Amino acid sequence: MSVDELMDFDEVIASYDPVLGLEVHVELNTASKMFCSCSTLFGADPNSQTCPVCLGLPGSLPVVNGKAVESSIRIGLALNCSIAQWCRFARKNYFYPDMTKNFQTSQYDEPLCFDGEVDIEVNQQRFTIPIERAHMEEDAGKSVHRGGTTGRILGADYSLMDYNRAGVPLVEIVTKPIFGTGADAPAVARAYVTFLRDMIRDLGVSDVRMEQGSLRCDANVSLMPKGSTTLGTRTETKNVNSLRSIEKALRYEICRQGAVLASGGRVIQETRHWHEDGGFTSPGRSKEQAEDYRYFPEPDLVPIAPSPQWIDELRQTIPDPPAVRQAALRDLWGFTELEMRDVVAAQALELIEATVQAGSPAHPARKWWMTQLARHANAAQIELDQLAISPQQVAEVQALIDQGVINDKVARSVIESVLDGEGNPGEIVQKQGLAVVSDSSLLQAAIDEVIAANPDVADKIRAGKVQAVGALIGSVMTAMSGKADAAKVREMIVASLS
């Protein structure tokens, strides 16, 4: 458990300006790894996607994946970065069992993309996030620590190595120090990473799933006394695995550092480990223990020199920034700002877009994804797009409603059946006999029966109290096991009683 003294957030902000620095790692979704032809598919058997190159076997040599360079340049362009005309990879040397060569092939003083900026909005206020660089590197393998209680290396009996991830291409996006965010600092950090996630998803170059580690964020923060221009000592918080925890971890660090400074102490430059369950950070490696990575240009690779023509071609493929695109879709679909914000937060934008493309009107598409389906995803702790239903199937359900084949209530049960893997909506309706009864004689018989059973209600309707018809509709629907079009039933009851 945490033993840190914490200062009230507002109190800290009253005396200090937080300065942010965010390092985001994005795993690219190229079919093969950064320097070899091994598959990058997530979730394969341990060490099944390895070769002499990504295992760093003696004598093996890397060859750059051109697609990864392309994806990295597109990310750089979307971040309004300059693209290097000539740059090299560098070796970052350190010993760790998850590094097969005991150096990581990365970039150092010659990043592929540099000097960019992006605008984000928090509480109706615009913030410009300055981008220092976006560079290419390879991912490390994964250690699985066994025998301990925490799953961390401390206290483990032994560790297993899985090198499937070793050599998966990464882009590391580093901001310059972000000043002037004040009390919004945690929210700005979250909004920025959300922006990156949406933008990179729009580019189609990564799955950007924080829970799977394809988007990872290290959050740096320091406190600068108000009125000062001297930066405070920063900490770097790691293991921040969701958008929500970025905000929480930074808030925690700001309160912790505030308390340290208020008591006359000094913030130690170190990495901190975020504990999602306990909601606190704990110290990791301090600057004194930090390694000297002994960077030098990677002699096994030749420089990357993207031609201006190629960069121009790639520039044409950059979609509008997420905010611009969202505003355009909001206008097109007639959503309110609040509705759109909820859709984006729920990561339902692409799904609704695809549902609309499959023929559904926008509002019903939003309704399905944001209500019934959102509840399912929440309950299962998964993302909406991991549900066993496709936008096309949702659109098909809506089409069945619009054609009067099923009603809303039946539609909900059809969706449940699709989620249970029983097939496509049309098949389910047919198999389960869920189509509304359109045979008027059957309906009329049921209506007559209900009228006969409720003479007093019938009299009221005859007397002109048409709102009483609701009670009879319910009974008719029950008699028809729900398989009737309520509007049609209403029409027929009124006709029968006039």
Next chain:
Amino acid sequence: MTDLTRFTAAQLAAMLGAQEVSSQEVTRAHLDRIAEVDDDIHAFLFVDAERALDTALQIDNRRSAGETLHPLAGVPVAVKDVFCYTGTPTTCASKILQGWYPPYNATVVQRLLDAGMVILGKTNMDEFAMGSSTENSAFGPTRNPWDLTRIPGGSGGGSAASLAGFEAPLAIGSDTGGSIRQPAAVTGTVGTKPTYGGSSRYGLIAMASSLDTPGPCARNVLDAALLHAVISGYDPQDSTSINAAPADVVTAARSSDVRGMKIGIVKELSGEGYSEGVEARFNEAVELLASAGAEVIEVSCPHFPAALGAYYLIMPSEVSSNLARFDAMRYGLRVGDDQVNSAEQVMRLTRDAGLGAEVKRRIILGTYALSSGYYDAYYGSAQKVRTLIIQDFAQAFSQVDVLVSPTTPTTAFPLGERLDDPMAMYMADLCTIPSNLAGNCAASFPAGLAPDDGLPVGIQVMAPVMCDDRLYRVGSALERLLEASWGSPLLAQLDKEQR
């Protein structure tokens, strides 16, 4: 029948092609020779007798079935133990890799196999190719067939000695600072460092990536060119490989014509530290070339004296990074894994036990040179010197077609003489290092026996990037002229002594 181990590779190829001999006979003759002399010479770390004979049988069968094979199909070759070859232990003469069997073939090895050549085994070397005497092998030194009390050069002493000892007609080496050329010089054989990027490094266990170059070793110029042609050419698995047609080295090796060629003697590679015997033979060789119609001038490469210093910063820097992977985690030696020691402790214990003194020295040097705060002064300055040396070569090659120098300042020194004096050992590579730093091609050819000690002397020829054919033109001319004056190939004199 004449001993099959005394033929050149070209002769063997012709006899095999005409089906006058079988590859099995040729292979067996060399295996027998290895069995006979290698206890003394110790050129081989591993003899792959069974597979060699099996390959020979297959080649013989294919040839008698009328298949058209590569001209060198069935000719034996020895491979330096720095190249990955499946089914053979590949150790780099280090304890840390003892017992490791690579799961893949180096591109150079694959090209030998694709040509149908018979790999006899893996040859001895200085550990991880670090040394100039093969005394740094963890498995004992190789001895020079000319004088078993002397070193065969290094790091590729095993490959060179296997040729001089008639244990193999051809061998593969790797040259980072002279590891093919210096052993060739002190064993009276031919060795070429091709243009960097002209032969693939894939599967060559790296010492210094920006310098390492695989190359051919042979007993004569044509054989070297034939082997050069087999192993060189573009390889997409090596990013530094040059995607262009290699120079026609075989035609050049057959031309032996230097008329009209401009040859530059490097002024800086002579004088103090060069033995009289070496200078005498070198000067004679240059005179012969002039008499054959070459124009010889003196050329200055003013930054060459700084090459050794730059080399001993760049090379160890890369070594410190390249050898980091030998950490006991995935393959090779593992020391101290007692379920108590941490992974870090096991790494430390293994590297301490598994790596030799010279390797450790270079790792420490390189780690220091790359350290924060020292990088600019050491690695950065060394790279600047490297650029100056490239400019020296460019300037020189604007005046002449090739440059020449002694290959190494002295003849083979006695075993043990320089073991405790690393600087003296490093001086052996004084003349060869500039071409590694600049990436151009260079070769060593026999220039005769030194008049003072009767040991072989080598002449180095250096040519511009991708002009490897020029080396062979000069080499073949020199060989023709010298053999005419000797009355026989140089090694025939050793052979006479041995009989």
